[in-house]
Amino acid sequence: MNVASPESRAGFLCALGDIPDGGALEIAAEQSGAPGVVVLRRGDEVWAYRNMCPHFSIPLNYEPNTFWAYDAELLMCAHHSAMFRFEDGLCIDGPCEGAALTPVAIRIEQGQIFNNEWRR
Numbered sequence: 001m002n003v004a005s006p007e008s009r010a011g012f013l014c015a016l017g018d019i020p021d022g023g024a025l026e027i028a029a030e031q032s033g034a035p036g037v038v039v040l041r042r043g044d045e046v047w048a049y050r051n052m053c054p055h056f057s058i059p060l061n062y063e064p065n066t067f068w069a070y071d072a073e074l075l076m077c078a079h080h081s082a083m084f085r086f087e088d089g090l091c092i093d094g095p096c097e098g099a100a101l102t103p104v105a106i107r108i109e110q111g112q113i114f115n116n117e118w119r120r
């Protein structure tokens with residue numbers, strides 16, 4: 001039987017273990033200038049959002065794969081400190097309070113995280 005590796009399957013983003021627990025992982029877009037994805041983790045829970053702050057429509061980080069997360073609950077935009085909840089991407093403090101990150105639908109299969117609707 002020929003079993004494809006997770007990385008070769010459509011929509012593969014990363015392995016659960018690639019994401020720091022209580023933190024975030026950047027999945028860069030393959031297309032130059034397209035928004036990537038930020039994947040957030042709290043234990044076995046994972047959320048994914050387009051890596052684009054609703055304040056200025058720019059990435060949430062300014063250094064590759066460097067994010068500020070607090071108490072495995074909040075992700076802070078590196079530019080003007082907007083604070084987004086892990087679980088729904090809602091901004092609860094900062095210049096775009098009430099706005100939200102754009103969710104990316106994911107599924108977890110045996111510790112591997114996939115997205116079927118978004119193509120890098």
Ligand code: FES
Pocket residue numbers: 053054055056057058060077078079080081082094095096
């Ligand atoms: S660009 Fe994110 S808070 Fe301003």
